[in-house]
Amino acid sequence: MRPALIFMHIPKCGGSTLSSMLKKAIPERRRFRVGEDIRGSRMRLAALPDSERLPIDLLYGHLSYGWHDLLLPRQAWYFTMVREPLARVVSHYNFVRSHEWHYLHSHVVDSRMTVADYVESGITTEVNNGQVRQISGVEDIVQSPYGESLAGYGTDHSSLLTQALENIERHFLMAGILERFEESAELLKRLTGLPIGTYRRKNESRSPGALTALQRNEIDVIRRYNREDCELYRRLMESFEARNREMSRTSARRA
Numbered sequence: 001m002r003p004a005l006i007f008m009h010i011p012k013c014g015g016s017t018l019s020s021m022l023k024k025a026i027p028e029r030r031r032f033r034v035g036e037d038i039r040g041s042r043m044r045l046a047a048l049p050d051s052e053r054l055p056i057d058l059l060y061g062h063l064s065y066g067w068h069d070l071l072l073p074r075q076a077w078y079f080t081m082v083r084e085p086l087a088r089v090v091s092h093y094n095f096v097r098s099h100e101w102h103y104l105h106s107h108v109v110d111s112r113m114t115v116a117d118y119v120e121s122g123i124t125t126e127v128n129n130g131q132v133r134q135i136s137g138v139e140d141i142v143q144s145p146y147g148e149s150l151a152g153y154g155t156d157h158s159s160l161l162t163q164a165l166e167n168i169e170r171h172f173l174m175a176g177i178l179e180r181f182e183e184s185a186e187l188l189k190r191l192t193g194l195p196i197g198t199y200r201r202k203n204e205s206r207s208p209g210a211l212t213a214l215q216r217n218e219i220d221v222i223r224r225y226n227r228e229d230c231e232l233y234r235r236l237m238e239s240f241e242a243r244n245r246e247m248s249r250t251s252a253r254r255a
Helices: 015-025 038-047 067-071 085-098 105-110 115-121 130-136 156-170 178-192 216-223 229-252
Strands: 004-008 033-035 058-063 076-082 170-175
Touching: 004 067, 004 229, 015 058, 015 178, 015 216, 033 038, 038 105, 058 067, 076 130, 076 156, 076 178, 076 229, 085 105, 085 115, 085 130, 085 216, 085 229, 105 216, 115 216, 130 156, 130 216, 130 229, 156 170, 170 178, 170 229, 178 229, 216 229
Parallel strands: 004 058, 004 076, 033 058, 076 170
Antiparallel strands: none
């Protein structure tokens, strides 16, 4: 039996678009989606009999590293998409403000939070090295009323960065780059053999020029609270480009 695939959907990193592509490539009966109730989804998956759990080819959603334990003894490979941290945080902020159903919407709108206020408030760990947190496996996304974060807000997360990079090296098929979405999708197609086809962007930011409107102090705040995410992104971009160059050379030699 070939390894299962685990798609770690990091919020505001093109995951909705990629998920829609994966759902077309893998039958529903062989997929398991982690829903809004992350803890409940984990309990449901753990409770499935082997006859229903082991045939799962794709586990996907806002999960963190560590869910592969629930698919044992079947081997599993993770993959994910990351995004330039400043753009991701601004997109997260704009998404919350523009969707009344979001659990943080009233906090942000009623308090008239700027993006800097939002990041400094600590009301969600998703904008404080959220990518490193998820890939390191320190916790699943912390949402009310699921409790406090295991990693302090705004503290030094260098150990989480080290763990995230180690997890990627040992257990990830790939870490794609949102800003290089087409190339990332093509790489995933090559690595998995899945019939991944065309796509239509979902949940795209309604404020494409938001980054250029940031004040200097807002940029400084976002960077200060996302130092490890910035370093993760830099390293993964370097790895992504090196991998693409190697695959291009291999293809040229075969031609």
